Amino acid sequence: MATKLHPGESIGAAITGIYETHLPVRDLRRSVAFYRDQLGLEFAKDFSERRGAFFWVGTKAEGMLGLWETGTAPLQMKLHFAFRAPAATIVSSCETLRAAGIQPLGFNGEPIVEPVVLGWVPAISVYFKDPDGHNLEMLSTLDDAPDAEFGVGPYSSWVIKRG
Template identity: 60%
Template sequence: MTQGVLNEGILGIYETHLPVSDLERSIAFYSQKVGLTLATEIRERNVAFFWVGGKEAGMLGLWGVGSAPLHMKLHFAFRATQELVVNACATLNALNVKPLGFRGEPVTEPVVFGWMPAISIYFKDPDGHSIELLHVLDGVPDPEFGVQPYSAWVERNQRGSKP
């Protein structure tokens, strides 16, 4: 990978998110009228995710008003290679772009969303929009893992906790 270039590992747009005024009404619309498959609903976060063309292809996130991470106004995720996401903190830092975790905190490594599972890193564009690099990992989803650093996922898998 060329130092400071993200494009070499970007494969396409993976996800997009919409703020919605009534999450239950929107879930019904996107599942019953649009025909998308509900991936998960996380009631305590007031969010639902739908697969678009399968879990490796894309995802739509619906966020009840005020529930989005990073005080999200606009957000999208690039579908990326695992290598790009694993190395993204160093690459972003070389570009003077701050790598961020799921809650907007500065990080030194990507995070893993256990429910998918997927490895992810966030950053902001010059207008403050939330941009994410994401790669869907092989293995069985583990919702109990939550959102933790990638190193915790690797350690968990080396222990053989869950495939």
Template identity: 60%
Template structure:
């Protein structure tokens, strides 16, 4: 028996990322993505943001030292279907390039069939791979692979 079980854990609450310059990262997450800053500790060089409100999730950004070692990470935001349908425009309006699963420029969300979910990827100033994702109601279909939302709609109909 697992400690959490199927209904013990309902989502991921907290994610932390290393960033090269805290002020640049704060500007991106607060002013370009529109996340609400929860707390900043200048002495520790860390900033925390609410993601969907404090009951939903939190993102911590920790400034790294000056060592040459860097790390790029990935995480996904839950997003509404409505947001994703307009996501490319929203990202571009914020000066952010919308990307597909393989890092290619896209004009609409992509769908991964085995979930299925529609998603858009983009990068933060430190090169972390960020994703906005909405799980679709259709049954999973591995044969679909990863293609555009337009292709999914044609395939699933």
């Protein structure tokens, strides 16, 4: 059922998340293989005549990712977006990503062995790169109170601090 907005209420009040995002890629076939075979997203549709492909992120109702092959110009654009995932999935994600041939990364791009927590949110997170160097993330907000002083640190330190 649609939410009816009241006078003076912003459209933002009805927005619940990001449904669709698009990335430019250098080699569509290579990127399709990464997102399908290594990351495990469900392939949705190929638009080879337009040099594009789509994936479902979660269910068809939850989200979609579009990939668009670009020319071979030397100037490259690197983008970032975060996948929403359950906290339990993110806790085990470093091992899962490594098993898929993907290096898990921390907030500053350093290799990690466990997820990080962004204390100001707070959220548990792990970053990684796609074949074009786009900075991808899996993130889940935590029910704990924000702790800006924590900064960004290992999940195990967050758990110990919460005791």
